[in-house]
Amino acid sequence: MEGQGSINGRWSAALVAGLAAAGVTHVVISPGSRSTPLSLACLRSPGLVCRVLLDERVAAFYALGLARATGRPVALICTSGSAVANWHPAVVEADMSRVPLILLSSDRPPELQDCGANQTLAQTGLFGTGLRAMIALPPAESQAGWLANAAARAVSQSLWPLPGPVQINVPFREPLLAPDAASDLPQAAGRVAPRVILPRQEAPADMVEDLARQFAGRTGVIVAGAEPLPAVPIVTLAGRLGWPVLADPLSGLRFGGHDLSPVLARSDIFLRGTLPSPDWVLRFGAFPVSKPLALWLAAPGARQVVVSGDSRWPDPQRSSDMMVHADPAAFADSLTRMAGEASPASWLRRFRLAEDAAGRLADEALVPEGRVVRQVIDALPDDSLLFIGNSMPVRDLDDFSGTGPQRLTILCNRGVSGIDGNLSSFFGAAASGRFTAAVALVGDLTFLHDLGGLAAGRGLNATVCVTDNGGGAIFGHLPQAVLPEFEAGWLTPQNADLGAAAAVWGHRYGKVAPSGVGPALTEALAAPGVSVLHISVDREESLAAHRALAARAAVIGTRD
Structure with a gap:
């Protein structure tokens, strides 16, 4: 009969192999006892890059930064108890900034819950609504073949339809390790994780065509918000419409080899002055950092279209006339193809003059x-x-x-x-x-x-x-x-x-x-x-x- 320590090892190996097969390449580990089977499985997995960091809060923010830079989910491992709670600030940030994380929280088994057992709390409800999914696994058992599918589902849920953190709570019974754990390398059992294909959300062609007709010959601005956005499609659209791009510093549009001629970086300065209201505002992504820009957008007059690449509703001023849930690059490309007459050249020129004036003030x-x-x-x-x-x-x-x-x-x-x-x-x-x-x-x-x-x-x-x-x-x-x-x-x-x-x-x-x-x-x-x-x-x-x-x-x- 297989001992509990061996079962824990094979269970962990199956889960970790499933995550790796689904695209996880980096794991951040904080040392602890209850998490030993998971940590060992990762450290012995040749396809994973593991970083061990003592402080769970540091580890969680480190994983957040790594996932933000790569756009791929990063796994976290810690022991039970307050260690899991130390992840919470980074989980909140990952939720609100839509960064994919896989939270592998080790836990005590059910018989040690709610009875005063040491280092034990209700971990499955700890992060509330900040998770995309919470997968509560049973204590490790000999039948581990289904874990590859569960791992692939967790990775998928961390990326779509709204990227963010997914928790997998993993209880272990003692003994945590097999007697031969120092030399034995548990093998993952069961089927290979399914391949996950993510969609590219496009707006309906008739809606884009109707919007292009309404934009034709009208004045407008494009606001590139406070998140990385596709530079080339947006500036190409701006050139076609004859509109300036008010680019947030976090949009990714201020720097690069793309056409910078319509990109303005001083709106936080020049919108403290007097600029005319446009007929239309087309805003991509998260709400911008600038308060003067926010006040200008809140002024009555312009009709506003907001493009959100996921299911979130980035409209804190409740000023949008249309909320488009579509891939920003696909939407911009489609609108560029259908765009009609551009704004008068004097419109963009006025904003460029304001940009130049603000630049001189900033330099002085x-x-x-x-x-x-x-x-x-x-x-x-x-x-x-x-x-x-x-x-x-x-x-x-x-x-x-x-x-x-x-x-x-x-x-x-x-x-x-x-x-x-x-x-x-x-x-x-x-x-x-x-x-x-x-x-x-x-x-x-x-x-x-x-x-x-x-x-x-x-x-x-x-x-x-x-x-x-x-x-x-x-x-x-x-x-x-x-x-x-x-x-x-x-x-x-x-x-x-x-x-x-x-x-x-x-x-x-x-x-x-x-x-x-x-x-x-x-x-x-x-x-x-x-x-x-x-x-x-x-x-x-x-x-x-x-x-x-x-x-x-x-x-x-x-x-x-």
Whole structure:
């Protein structure tokens, strides 16, 4: 009779083989006892790349970054109890930013549930509505052939119809290992996982044709939102319609070898001025970062069409006249083929003049973070990764990035816009092997919030640029700034030793003035390992310069 330890081993081998056959190539493991059969199966699977990270929260954000960079599901493994709960912040981000994860949560068997057993909680309901599916497996048993199908289904559900996290809860009885586990390699049993083919959602041709008729000769703008979008189809459509593209910094349209002539990167500046309302707004993807753009879109007048590539409803202002659930590239290509007369040339020219005026203001502004953004971008070679932190960094990127021919991938945890786990996500993305260079630009509180994530950088070549403005400087732009409790309750300066933190994991560290970021970054990118560049920014100087830029921007468009 086969012992429980052997059953656990073969059960785990079958599940892991099914995930690998369905396309999973990377697994992030946090060590623990109950998860031993799963971890061992992965570590002994030659087709899987395994990374072991002690902290489950770090591991989950690392997996998130890796999955975001590759577009493929990454598996996570941890033991039972609070270890699973530590995944939750990253699961929330994966849910809201539609990143595929496979959560392999090890568990106690049913007889140890709800009876005071150690390290046991109700894991199957832990993530609530944030999952695409929750597969509760029975305790490991000898009949494991059906697990390949369950694994393929989990991978499919993590990718379609709405990408996101899928949990597979895996209870194990003791003994967890077979007596000969040190030498025996359990073989996966049963059939091979089915191949999964995902659809390409296209809008009905008659609807696209009707929309093309309505767009013909009318004024409009295309808004490329805060998620990676297909650049060539969208800019080709813009050229056909004679419309500008207001490109969010996370859209992927600001940089690359595609036609940049209709792409505008300064709308957060020039829309503080006076620009005419269009007849139509065609918006692709997630809602943009920029508040001035959001206010402009909320103004009455223009009819709005939103294109969502999945089942989510990205319309927080409830201003859409039409919601199109279709593949953005397919929709743009179809609309380009059917498009009629373009807008008058004067329409695009007016927006280009506003873009140029905003660019001059940005160049003349003495915003220290703006100088940092430009130097970082200028130092990046083709096919680089730029991971941008939330709060002020993503907003400064919006204002000061401009556009350019470099092939850059810009990523951000914008699903719920948290400052947690940013370093871990950055290192996960850098570990994908897709990039010639990897740079993160984050604030001081974002850096300190994820100190444990520095462990995930070991073995990688990457640079973290930290703009240190002495705490939560973004609140200086908000009404809380006038409160007597502002510094204690919102600014929260930490006065921490960033160099000591970097040294814990053997990373290089250097202090850099905002004017010297370019040479320091070039040097860091040429060196192996992880470098932390600590860029001190005068908070009051920065706040005054941001306000001066906004005030000067208010007159854009009034003299056209």
